[in-house]
Amino acid sequence: xxxxxxxxxLREADRIHITDRLRERATVRAIAAELGRSPSTxxxxxxxNPDRTRPQAAAPGPAPTAPLRRAHGRDQ
Numbered sequence: 001x002x003x004x005x006x007x008x009x010l011r012e013a014d015r016i017h018i019t020d021r022l023r024e025r026a027t028v029r030a031i032a033a034e035l036g037r038s039p040s041t042x043x044x045x046x047x048x049n050p051d052r053t054r055p056q057a058a059a060p061g062p063a064p065t066a067p068l069r070r071a072h073g074r075d076q
Contacts, residue, residue, distance in 0.1 A: 010037075
């Protein structure tokens with residue numbers, strides 16, 4: 001018997017819950033148990049959307065302009 005779409009795919013609310021719990025450093029197994037899902041359902045979601053599941057890193061500093069100028073000078 002095929003799975004219905006609602007049981008086969010995660011809802012947006014489930015994805016938000018995964019994101020929140022990962023930020024709290026919960027394990028994949030704990031998150032899956034809270035959602036009533038298998039860990040094998042939750043872990044691909046984490047791999048597919050790594051930016052949503054990790055706290056945002058600080059913005060990088062300014063670009064290194066001197067090496068870029070030297071590299072552009074060689075192109076000509």
